[in-house]
Amino acid sequence: METASSSSSSSSSANASTKPLWTVSYQIHGKVQGVFFRKYTCHKGQTLGINGYVKNHDNGWVEGIAQGPKSQVEAFKKWISSEGSPKSRIDSFHWSNEGLIDKLEHQAFSIKD
Template identity: 50%
Template sequence: MLVNLTYEVFGKVQGVFFRKFTKDKAIELQIVGWVKNTEYGSVTGIAQGAKEKINVFKKWIQYEGSPHSRIDTAKFKEEEIEILEFTKFEVRH
């Protein structure tokens, strides 16, 4: 089963390489999508892939993150999809 996960992470998540580590984790898990900073200090994005891998990614985003980040809260919206919309995982600006 393929899943589309929309996420937003709040806390100390900018200026701590959160996007780079998120991309690395996504590539490790063979997930596609994107991540970017928002203008109000959070990080947001979309991740798509197999449900089991998305669950691992979700846990990582919510509890681990980059080494110097501090995650206060994370919001998720998940839905089943038929096909992947993206071909890779990228950092957007």
Template identity: 45%
Template sequence: MHRLQRMSSTATGLKSVDYEIFGNVQGVFFRKFTVDQAQKLGLVGWVKNTAEGTVTGQVQGSPDKINTMMDWLKSVGSPKSRIDQAHFFNTKDIPKLDFNDFVIRH
């Protein structure tokens, strides 16, 4: 039974991905739309503006939902944003979620 529990927690397949988005992504409600999209997908994590004019953050959840979110981050964003590049890094499997919700950090 103990072995099954370990397998099932691994089978949940939770992932964590850090991201940084480049382009016209500040002052265009990018963070608000990112929170809305992540919450629609049931993902957790955070988003914030950087001093360099980018938006950065971390997203955690199931791999299929994370892939959907990554596609959204690199190609959709907020209606008035312009996404030039999206970098995804520190992708890793995690045993449990580190956050309870998806929030804007300052």
């Protein structure tokens, strides 16, 4: 049991160690442009409390980065690879640069042009 007389700096580092930060870059291929995929993806990222971005690629796919606690990033990966927006069709997906990070590189989840 923890005591209230402990210094507050040790409790914040304890919280950081219990919720390691995770990152993943992603590409989603299929019918993912012109179907509000970025809007739904941004909303899902914000709902899950993760940071990162989503953007259209010139070749017709969507790409981005998701960062936050691993469980939330995993939930995001599951959603973006199987659901997306109502009118989208996901044919394939690719994860890269996945792993632990020391700090978040993005301040919120956003849509990039």
